[in-house]
Amino acid sequence: MRRRSGTSSWRAVALLRIAIIATVALAWEMLAASGLLFRDVVPSLGVIGSAVVRLLADEGFYRNLLITVGEIAAALAIGGLAGVGVGILLGANRFLSRAYESLIYYLGPTPKIIFFPVLIMWFGVGSGSKIAMGVLSCFFPIAISAAGGMRQIDPTLIRVGQSFRASIGQMIVKVYLPAMREPIVNGVRLGLGVAIIGTLLAETKLSNRGIGYLIIQAYSTFDMPRMYALLIVLFTLAIGANAMLGGLARTSSAAPVPAATGMPVQ
């Protein structure tokens, strides 16, 4: 009100974005053509573009994508269920929370990939260890979000459920979960992000299937255009999935939800 606020028209914003992208693309092309870096480290955009097209036409890519997506989905399902379950328990009971929640809180921001050798021993070299890696990654943010979500439930709602003598199962499904929708969706959003990372890193380390495997394969055969293509597609999918979940979170409340800059957990 006191300061004159200039609202940027969407046209100006769009123009600036195009300008930035164009400048970066130009700089890239110049770098590619100059040969300053070892050849192929910076392939021209055209080469990368055709690599993307080739990738998306490759049946093998989709086979591996399916495997990776399957692993991530399984990891999210297991980790999500366990995380929500533990979170509800911790959020509901103050004693349990004070006894165990800091354990989960402190174990969250640690590098989980170092557990991979152990997981291989326990679950084998196949998808099992990758899924386990994903579960280990996503359990923590989901549990923490769920615990917090439980605590912010309006106690009146809980009393309403109790006054109707709902069973534990009914309370969870009909009162707790709906009331916790937003924190859980946000937790799952974070969890998805770290599950993707955990699963894929595991695939890059030791696997013969999956997108992570394809990336390392491209690295070892020094097929740089293919590596760029894989990374581009992967990032697009990951960011897209995160945005979709963000949209989901938004429909449960009026305010827009910020990106995953919450407490890091991996």
Add this chain to the structure above:
Amino acid sequence: MSEVRQTNRRATLPARLGPRTVGLATAIGVIVLIEVLIRIGIINRFIVPLPSQIVGALPRIIAEENVLRRFAQTMQELLWASLLLALTGIALGALLYRFRLLRAACETWVAALAAAPIVLMYPLFLVIFGRSATTIIMIGFAAGLAPVILKTLEGLTRTRQVLIDVGRSFRLTPAQEFRKILLPAALPSIFVGLRLGLIFAMINIVGVEFLINFGGLGQLINELAERYDLPATYGAICFVILASIVFFDITGRLERWLRPNE
């Protein structure tokens, strides 16, 4: 009657001991349970070594594997990454604040960056920087950048209008306004962002050290695993996890100490 009294006493014992003690006791109890289960053969001791063995391996690791040197190596990589984070992240955040159009154009990009699995680019960084500390530092930097930028931007934009008005009533130049009002007002948020960035960086640095088998602590675990030295591997993993917990805690305390006037 004595039965009733007994049940009451049993019920209040955990409550009286305090939840922290119970938590600790559970952890110890689980470890003891695992030890027992392995000894009686229910858990395969070639997959899970005896906890006692793991503990026994720790001094061996420290002595033989130059844990201190490796720790210093990891810390050095982290230090470089933090320097880059602080300089670049805060500067970019300030830049986005200063130029509103730029902010409108780029803020969602930075937010998307925060959600992107940056560390998965490590093979690319390997090609560009080689199997070196530079790769590790750059991954740490890239992974931690987004929260620093976003929190710096948030801190600056959340400066209370009245403080800016005070500055205007004293006719501050834009540079003075930034230095004397905006930056100090944003500092608490900037510290939060730096801590987040540092933690992201630390996690990814150790992770990439493990993956590319180069560097400090992460490499240690990889080596021990490849040697099939089970107790040592488990021990090293526990050690690194403990170190990262301490790191998380210390940075938390540091952040709280740096903002006493909130």
Add this chain to the structure above:
Amino acid sequence: MGAASGTRSLDVEHISKRYASAGGPVTAVDDMSFDVGPGEFVSIIGPSGCGKSTLFNIIGGLIGDYEGRVAVAGATISGTHPAIGMVFQEESTFPWRTVVDNVAFPLELSGVPKRERLERAESFVSLVGLHGFGHRYPAELSGGMRQRVAIARTLASEPRILLMDEPFAALDEQTRLLLGDKVLQIQQQLRQTTLLITHNLTEAVQLSDRVLVMTYRPGRLKRVVSIELPRPRDSEVVSSAAFGRYVAEIWQDLREEATRGIQEDESRVLQRGRGK
């Protein structure tokens, strides 16, 4: 307007401020004119929403784009000006600076060397009664103490005109009365020309030489009341019959405006509801 503009510290001439809003053009301030003489304490009182804060921002130079003229000692000013010191209604101390560093702020800006500016700042800190609190942080102080720091900070810039926007609004009654006393004391001591925006009747009558009553939106000057009460305005004066008469007189005008304000608010809410 009366006397030649050179003798008046602050001249406000035909100030109008209009702006566009969702419901059409709104006039916040409509053709207000008044002046403040050197060493005078003038209060502007009006109901909530009457545009007095807009007026505050216009005179202080934080809002441009208005009709009319603001002049200090005869010279027209536009935008913020060193001759006008502002004290805001909200919490405005810098939480990251100590009390004395807060107060030294304007001196720092003018390049006064460190030792001297700390000394001068300390004198203003004592002036507002916070002697000994120089090295504390605002977070350690109460709301009233923080406002005193804000006042000291503005006084340290030695403005010709002190412009205050409901500085005591957020404080409880007792603190407000005590602070009001303090401000009056300081004003008399420094012979500081002061323009106070307030909605508190007692405060206006207690502190001012003249009280200007504003109408509800659009804000116009409804009445000027000269307060002919002896100074110092101690508790005896405040509880005197004359004081009560001034309060009642101003309340007459104010009450009309306040009632109109409430009615217009209600009708606006009703209209909005019907529109849905």
